[in-house]
Amino acid sequence: MSTNKDYTIAITAADRASMERQxxxxxxxxxxxxxxxxxxxxxxxxxxxxxxxxxxxxTVRKTVCEGPA
Structure with missing residues (x-):
């Protein structure tokens, strides 16, 4: 299992629906x-x-969003 420090997922999609789901x-x-x-x-x-x-x-600021305002 990867730790937070090296966490990366690679995605390759065949179509738009697959891309959005993945x-x-x-x-x-x-x-x-x-x-x-x-x-x-x-x-x-x-x-x-x-x-x-x-x-x-x-390098990306952590923020927590709880849904639409």
Missing amino acids: LDEAVTHAKAQALQGGQQGILVTRINLNSFTVALSG
Whole structure:
């Protein structure tokens, strides 16, 4: 299991629906990891048309959103 410090998920999607589902799942999992410790935020990076990474990063400010205002 990866620690918060080196937490990264790579995503490659075949279509838009798959991309959205995988990104939602990865961000949800990353959020749970970020809330467990540290002051890291979630960084989503588009590598190319259908590839992304979702990672915890100390360069991204940690904020907690609880839903629409």
